[in-house]
Every structure is written in C-alpha cells, then in structure tokens.
Amino acid sequence: MAEANDAAQPAEAAAAQNNAAAAPRQIKMDLYAPPVFEGRSTDDALSFLQYVERYAAFKQMTDGEKLQFIAILLSDAASDFYEGLPTLQRESWDQFKTAFLARFGRSEAIRWHDT
Numbered sequence: 001m002a003e004a005n006d007a008a009q010p011a012e013a014a015a016a017q018n019n020a021a022a023a024p025r026q027i028k029m030d031l032y033a034p035p036v037f038e039g040r041s042t043d044d045a046l047s048f049l050q051y052v053e054r055y056a057a058f059k060q061m062t063d064g065e066k067l068q069f070i071a072i073l074l075s076d077a078a079s080d081f082y083e084g085l086p087t088l089q090r091e092s093w094d095q096f097k098t099a100f101l102a103r104f105g106r107s108e109a110i111r112w113h114d115t
Contacts, residue, residue: 032058037104039078045104049097063093070096078104 034055037048052073056066067090074082081103082090089095 034073036073036075037078038076039074039081039104040076043078043104045101046106049100066093067091067096 032055034048034052037043037045052066052070056069061069071082071090081100085096085099089099
C-alpha cells in the first residue's frame with residue numbers, strides 16, 4: 001500500500017505543476033505606487049512629485065531608478081513633455097524636477113523645489 005502512495009505522489013506533483021502552468025499568472029498590485037500623472041491643469045504636480053519621492057525612498061530607489069520609474073508614470077501631455085525634454089533633463093533627477101515643476105507646477109511648487 002505504501003508503494004501505491006509513493007507512486008501517486010509524483011503523479012500528483014506533476015499534475016499540480018501542469019495546473020499551475022496553465023493557470024494565468026496573477027500580478028500583485030502595489031497599492032502604494034503613485035498614480036499616473038497626465039498633466040491636466042487640475043493635476044497637482046507638487047503633490048505628485050512629493051509622493052513619488054516618498055515612494056522612491058520607501059523602495060530605496062536611486063535617482064536613476066526614479067528617472068526610469070517616472071517615465072512610466074507620465075501619460076498624455078505629461079508624457080509628451082517628458083519625451084521632448086533634452087537628454088540632460090531626463091538623466092538628472094534634480095534637472096527633471098525643475099523642468100517638470102516649471103511646466104506643470106504652480107508658483108508655490110517652484111518655491112518648494114528651490115528650498
């Protein structure tokens with residue numbers, strides 16, 4: 001009887017692997033990830049950047065990683081803005097923030113960045 005159980009275990013393991021391979025992979029969403037920024041006049045650029053920086057600090061991102069990350073967070077007018085930036089402003093986090101706030105920020109946002 002023990003031999004029958006031993007033979008059934010590898011078959012069960014193979015069946016479980018086949019079922020796992022056939023099942024769609026579930027992607028775990030990061031509930032704390034910053035939202036997409038579209039660049040509408042009602043969007044708050046300063047709050048968006050502050051949240052991105054807090055999130056990046058939590059994830060221990062380097063400035064280079066933040067620049068890669070921000071590229072996927074921008075859509076519509078904000079994405080067009082990013083694509084049109086000179087290389088220097090896409091390769092320096094501080095340069096990017098300055099350009100971003102100059103384009104989408106309010107005057108208080110620009111003062112925050114300068115402090």
